[in-house]
Amino acid sequence: MDTIQIKPNIHWVGAIDWDLKHFHGHTYNTIHGGTYNSYLIMDEQVTLIDTVQENFTQNLIDKISQITPLETIQNIIVNHIEYDHSGALPKLLELAPHIKLYGTQKAQEGLVKMYGSSWNFTVVKTGDTLNLGQKTLQFLETPMIHWPDNMVTYCPQDKILFSNDAFGQQYATNERFNDEVDQDILYQEHAKYYASILWPFANLITNKLKELEAFDIDMIAPSHGVIWRHDLPKLLETYKTWSENQTKPKVVIVYETMWQSTTTMAQKIAQAIEEAGVEVVVFDIATSDHTQVLYHLFEAKAYLFGSSTHDNGMLPNLAGFLHFLKGQKPQHRFGAAFGSLGWGGGAVKEIEELMQATGIEIVQPGIAIKYRPTDEELRQLYEFGKSFAEKVKSL
Ligand SMILES: Cc1cc2nc3c(=O)[nH]c(=O)nc-3n(C[C@H](O)[C@H](O)[C@H](O)COP(=O)(O)O)c2cc1C
Structure with a gap:
């Protein structure tokens, strides 16, 4: 040119x-x-x-x-x-x-x-x-x-x-x-x-x-x-x-999985949020464009981060992404954590600690489910999503 x-x-x-x-x-x-x-x-x-x-x-x-x-x-x-x-x-x-x-x-x-x-x-x-x-x-x-x-x-x-x-x-x-x-x-x-x-x-x-x-x-x-x-x-x-870190009443779910149990959890939570009338987007961080995910997090008020437990902690792609997000210093956001585990767990706690270190307010206890969610656990996940959506709506 x-x-x-x-x-x-x-x-x-x-x-x-x-x-x-x-x-x-x-x-x-x-x-x-x-x-x-x-x-x-x-x-x-x-x-x-x-x-x-x-x-x-x-x-x-x-x-x-x-x-x-x-x-x-x-x-x-x-x-x-x-x-x-x-x-x-x-x-x-x-x-x-x-x-x-x-x-x-x-x-x-x-x-x-x-x-x-x-x-x-x-x-x-x-x-x-x-x-x-x-x-x-x-x-x-x-x-x-x-x-x-x-x-x-x-x-x-x-x-x-x-x-x-x-x-x-x-x-x-x-x-x-x-x-x-x-x-x-x-x-x-x-x-x-x-x-x-x-x-x-x-x-x-x-x-x-x-x-x-x-x-x-x-x-x-x-x-x-x-x-x-x-x-x-x-x-x-x-x-x-x-x-001024102004945001939209929108939920961004970002997760990582090995055997898709955490995917099932993310989808059930997202269904509840959507049915509560709140905008929600869902990303598997291992396969998503990180900048696109960051763009949605930048817009949104509410974050849900999920990972299955791997060697007592969260999976590495989510860990890397959350460390990057910490450096971006998001302000005035809230969130919660979720994930599947096999025995001792650890991912949900680790995610919550990193969210707190990032300044993201934890507004409800994380939800951890052993292996694949049962029908009863799917109902619990739906309730988890519904109560989170209510918090977004009450802004
Ligand atoms: C390599 C590997 C390491 C794991 N380490 C742990 C662990 O330290 N603690 C635990 O509770 N579960 C552990 N698990 C079990 C998974 O967390 C469990 O299978 C979970 O349901 C997987 O969820 P996902 O289907 O979303 O990946 C491990 C699984 C794999 C494959």
Whole structure:
């Protein structure tokens, strides 16, 4: 895809990664691919906002060269040092060593460690500005959203916020703006990005959104996915609800099994919840897309986790997933545990301990059943689901 002018003399020169199917190792499945967005500002001082992942460096250079010779770039704004945004820096600085970099103190320290660089770097702080000629750039530090080095950059003349990972989504598309793409996919990919990367920093985001109110913004240009130019109030409101951990009255059942007894338990509990009129979704974590499961957990108020007992504890896929969920720091959620056992059990207790350590309130005792549930035990499971649904309804 060619470059595209998103504001007068501001060009998208990023890369589309159609093949991106997982991100941050295998912690985040990106089924719709992704993009690395870089923006070129043509002013008296030609300035690049962020770069791309290393393997797209030539793509970036080609796009810049369509607009201006690489050597004319004077500044690169480093909003975030992570490899998907800084990966092209070594080559760009090799080809044009006069370029000055701007970023936070932590960004400078990080780049030196990552690349062993001795590049010309100016540390900027919140409120600092850089005059490019016609346009001005204003910096706002956003530490731990989502790394210590993060900042965002605002251009008042164009009312555009270069938000880096904030407001990002992994969505490879030929279109560049939020009003041009499938809205359901966009919402889901936006929520998955937030749930996978930004969820742990909810309280910081709530506060930073208040600081952003000082800016008059009509376009948000993130470093991943489409650019937001349509209905920004709705976007900011969505971020506010996410950062406040607002949820839906919905139950997510996530379980793992060896011989399907726990599947039978999950299905009976789900039947009761559904018949009580509460939305419920069910996932076998061993065969499900973890990012899709996380997306549902991100939306929902109520969690039910189940596992059969294996060597006195829960099964490994659920254990790994629950440890990951703990790191996402979900707030204001409640839940309970269930699972089948053969003799001493242990999975339900272990799940409950991990739920408590995650801050998920246990609202009813877990249910553990030996081998396959009998008809009487199926009735107990139905009652378990029904009483859980009542708690969701009483919210
Ligand atoms: C490899 C293996 C290890 C097991 N370890 C335990 C155990 O430590 N404690 C226990 O109570 N049951 C143990 N069990 C029995 C299972 O928990 C029991 O068969 C249960 O009904 C399986 O539920 P599922 O059909 O949902 O997998 C083990 C079963 C297997 C196959």
